[in-house]
Amino acid sequence: MSLVAALALxxxxxxxxxxQEPTPSAQAVGPAGLLSSAVExxxxxxxxxxxxxxxxxxxxxxxxxxxxxxxRDVGAAPRNGQLDQAWRTLLRSAMAAPARDLGxxxxxxxxxxxxxxxxxxxxxxxxxxxxVAPVAAAPAARPLPAPDIPAPDIPVPGTGIGQSVERxxxxxxxxxxxxxxxxxxxxxLHETLARLDRDRRPPWTRPFRRxxxxxxxxxxxxxxxxxxxxxxxxxVFFGRRYIEGVADTVRHATxxxxxxxLAGGFLVLPAFLLxxxxxxxxxxxxxxxLVWVPLFPVAVILxxxxxxxxxxxxxxxxxxxRRFHGGDWFKRANSxxxxxxxxxxxxxxxxxxxxxxxxxxWLDFIKGLLTFLAVVLTWAAFxxxxxxxxxxxxxxxxxxxxxxxxxxxxxxDVFEEESHV
Amino acid sequence: xSNLLRGLTVALAIFATVADADAQDxxxxxxxxQRAGEQxxxxxxxxxxGKIEVGAAESGTLYRSTIRYDADTFRPLHDYKAGxxxxxxxxxxxxxxxxxxxxxxxxLELALGPNVPLDLDFEMGAVxxxxxxxxxxxxxxxISTGASDTRLRFSQQNPExxxxxxxxxxxxxxxxxxxxxxxxxxxxxxGGAGEIVLDFSGAWRRDLACKVEMGLGALTLRIxxxxxxxxxxxxxxxxxxxxxxxxxxxxxxxxxxxxxxHHLTLDISGALGSxxxxxxx
Numbered sequence: 246m247s248l249v250a251a252l253a254l255x256x257x258x259x260x261x262x263x264x265q266e267p268t269p270s271a272q273a274v275g276p277a278g279l280l281s282s283a284v285e286x287x288x289x290x291x292x293x294x295x296x297x298x299x300x301x302x303x304x305x306x307x308x309x310x311x312x313x314x315x316x317r318d319v320g321a322a323p324r325n326g327q328l329d330q331a332w333r334t335l336l337r338s339a340m341a342a343p344a345r346d347l348g349x350x351x352x353x354x355x356x357x358x359x360x361x362x363x364x365x366x367x368x369x370x371x372x373x374x375x376x377v378a379p380v381a382a383a384p385a386a387r388p389l390p391a392p393d394i395p396a397p398d399i400p401v402p403g404t405g406i407g408q409s410v411e412r413x414x415x416x417x418x419x420x421x422x423x424x425x426x427x428x429x430x431x432x433x434l435h436e437t438l439a440r441l442d443r444d445r446r447p448p449w450t451r452p453f454r455r456x457x458x459x460x461x462x463x464x465x466x467x468x469x470x471x472x473x474x475x476x477x478x479x480x481v482f483f484g485r486r487y488i489e490g491v492a493d494t495v496r497h498a499t500x501x502x503x504x505x506x507l508a509g510g511f512l513v514l515p516a517f518l519l520x521x522x523x524x525x526x527x528x529x530x531x532x533x534x535l536v537w538v539p540l541f542p543v544a545v546i547l548x549x550x551x552x553x554x555x556x557x558x559x560x561x562x563x564x565x566x567r568r569f570h571g572g573d574w575f576k577r578a579n580s581x582x583x584x585x586x587x588x589x590x591x592x593x594x595x596x597x598x599x600x601x602x603x604x605x606x607w608l609d610f611i612k613g614l615l616t617f618l619a620v621v622l623t624w625a626a627f628x629x630x631x632x633x634x635x636x637x638x639x640x641x642x643x644x645x646x647x648x649x650x651x652x653x654x655x656x657x658d659v660f661e662e663e664s665h666v
Numbered sequence: 667x668s669n670l671l672r673g674l675t676v677a678l679a680i681f682a683t684v685a686d687a688d689a690q691d692x693x694x695x696x697x698x699x700q701r702a703g704e705q706x707x708x709x710x711x712x713x714x715x716g717k718i719e720v721g722a723a724e725s726g727t728l729y730r731s732t733i734r735y736d737a738d739t740f741r742p743l744h745d746y747k748a749g750x751x752x753x754x755x756x757x758x759x760x761x762x763x764x765x766x767x768x769x770x771x772x773x774l775e776l777a778l779g780p781n782v783p784l785d786l787d788f789e790m791g792a793v794x795x796x797x798x799x800x801x802x803x804x805x806x807x808x809i810s811t812g813a814s815d816t817r818l819r820f821s822q823q824n825p826e827x828x829x830x831x832x833x834x835x836x837x838x839x840x841x842x843x844x845x846x847x848x849x850x851x852x853x854x855x856x857g858g859a860g861e862i863v864l865d866f867s868g869a870w871r872r873d874l875a876c877k878v879e880m881g882l883g884a885l886t887l888r889i890x891x892x893x894x895x896x897x898x899x900x901x902x903x904x905x906x907x908x909x910x911x912x913x914x915x916x917x918x919x920x921x922x923x924x925x926x927x928h929h930l931t932l933d934i935s936g937a938l939g940s941x942x943x944x945x946x947x
Contacts, residue, residue, distance in 0.1 A: 281699035281746075287691060287737065298702065340696040344727045347698075457837060457859035457882055 278376050279348050284336050289324075291333050293351075295372060303372045305365060307332050312361040314368045320361025328362040334422060341425065348373055459599040466595050470588060477554045477584035485580055490640030491555035492562065492583075494633040497643075503625070506552070506632025517541050548639075552630020553591075554584060555640070561587025591626055594619035691737040697744050697753075698723075698730040704749050706783045706805070709776075712743055712754035714791040716772035722801040723777035729753075734773040778802055783826050790814060799824070800847065810834040820844035823869050827851065835860065844868045846890065851875070859883050866890060867946055870928040880904075880936035887932070890946045894926030895919070899934040899941070907942045 283294040292306035306313040307322045322328040356362030524530035561583030598615035637643045731753045733742045743754040755772045786807040793814045800821030828850035835857040846868025856879040865888040897918040911918040
């Protein structure tokens with residue numbers, strides 16, 4: 246039979262099917278119909294679980310390259326093999342199919358090949374036999390007019406015509422499945438476009454969102470500030486001498502602290518690994534690994550945090566000297582005050598950026614600039630603080646005096662020309 | 667999340683993304699159940715982060731749910747017992763949320779049967795939610811969200827009398843459309859910060875008492891003409907657009923309050939923001 250004739254035959258059969266209402270024998274038989282179903286798909290697993298009205302539960306799965314029926318291993322189904330792919334296609338269709346079509350979809354499925362696939366197919370059909378209706382042939386659809394062609398011979402399965410019809414019907418099913426997949430993709434595309442459209446709305450149409458977001462951000466910064474100040478107070482209370490030692494190092498050896506902090510940042514990981522290697526090789530040091538591995542990272546984190554607080558202390562001290570120089574207030578200022586003001590100073594740029602954010606999208610450039618400066622400042626504070634902790638050995642030996650005394654130099658002597666006579 | 671936290675967690679987020687990219691184990695779980703004599707379905711949705719879509723299923727179905735989740739981070743919730751359905755996604759504590767809701771955070775599609783009366787209890791976190799309750803029989807509904815973008819619609823009439831609809835939103839953009847179709851007696855909306863749109867269009871069948879509590883943000887009210895409106899407000903630094911309303915005593919009334927067949931009573935309290943009234947023809 247030619248291709249045109251085969252397609253015409255296929256169309257005639259489809260047209261005939263569409264004109265028919267489902268026969269009573271095609272409806273659910275018996276009381277134990279399909280009650281619920283669960284389909285789970287992942288890289289390694291494709292499982293179908295069915296529950297019937299009489300309480301019977303059945304499960305069919307391809308998991309890790311094996312076929313399982315009710316927990317029984319019935320054979321192999323290699324990943325991405327023909328059976329695996331056909332089973333996954335069936336389950337994907339089952340996920341999207343209307344409830345009335347589910348049973349028919351499952352019973353109509355033909356497993357490729359034999360062996361495990363044949364067993365799976367047979368078990369599935371036996372589980373659903375007499376319980377569900379086959380796929381409804383779209384009874385609500387308007388019947389198509391029968392094509393004006395001579396009535397063909399009735400195709401007999403297995404004969405040449407029958408094989409052609411079966412082949413074309415299989416192809417039609419494949420194309421329908423592909424069409425469904427593409428429809429899903431198209432739907433996803435529409436969703437993406439809709440989302441992009443929403444995102445493209447000019448920000449000035451959502452002023453309260455900006456204000457709300459900025460206020461929420463400011464509250465976050467205040468919370469972080471409160472935590473840092475709390476930690477700073479604890480550090481001052483228990484280790485005032487050490488935090489002041491580190492802070493003095495920050496103030497009087499800022500550049501050295503920064504360079505040491507930078508180098509320390511790069512060397513932390515190699516030092517950690519080297520320590521592990523040395524302790525491992527030395528054999529006797531093996532028990533020390535139990536201390537070294539967890540405590541070294543903790544010590545580094547504490548050093549960085551302590552350094553940051555010391556930078557805050559130094560900043561607060563510098564601010565106090567500027568504001569209260571020569572006054573009584575300066576005499577009353579103390580380390581708690583320095584931590585309070587200095588830490589606030591370090592975070593002030595973040596707050597400023599959020600305040601600018603409230604004003605609208607027109608000042609976003611300034612907001613970006615302030616955020617950038619704030620991040621750079623924070624990074625610098627962490628680096629310098631870490632370096633100062635290392636330089637001063639945790640504040641125990643600050644390299645310079647906390648309050649440098651005026652040099653005992655007579656300026657007049659410097660410029661006085663020495664007599665070599 | 668603050669810019670500071672964003673800045674400090676960028677490296678962590680990148681590291682986590684790179685480290686987890688190959689480890690993600692995406693799964694899709696679809697459950698469906700036919701109606702078998704249930705007189706009511708109670709639905710509990712627990713969904714921390716991601717996208718959620720709710721709508722009507724085909725006739726004869728009790729519910730159908732599809733959950734897409736990363737099994738390394740999340741755990742699917744699905745349980746049905748004696749008319750109580752619990753569904754959603756649990757976990758995600760280790761997931762680094764960068765402020766955007768993307769597909770990496772999971773997805774839930776829930777279709778509910780149109781023939782069974784429903785009692786809904788939704789608790790959602792950072793979600794992008796699209797909830798269509800038109801075509802369903804809703805008796806009670808309580809919806810709670812965190813930082814979310816939520817659209818709640820009643821596109822068709824609710825055949826049941828909705829005894830109470832409660833909506834709680836954190837920092838959110840919330841739209842409730844077609845409240846006239848909800849057939850509700852009472853509506854309670856509370857929002858922390860954000861934009862709330864309440865659209866009362868639809869086929870009204872009974873009077874509605876609505877209570878709105880807002881912290882900071884904008885409230886937009888869309889009222890169909892012909893519905894009598896009364897507004898009682900207890901606000902601080904909230905601008906109120908009272909077009910086509912007259913003030914009598916402490917309340918604002920629409921001009922047709924006495925003649926209107928159905929009445930909407932709004933009790934608004936808020937701290938900072940604006941209330942705008944738009945009349946729909």
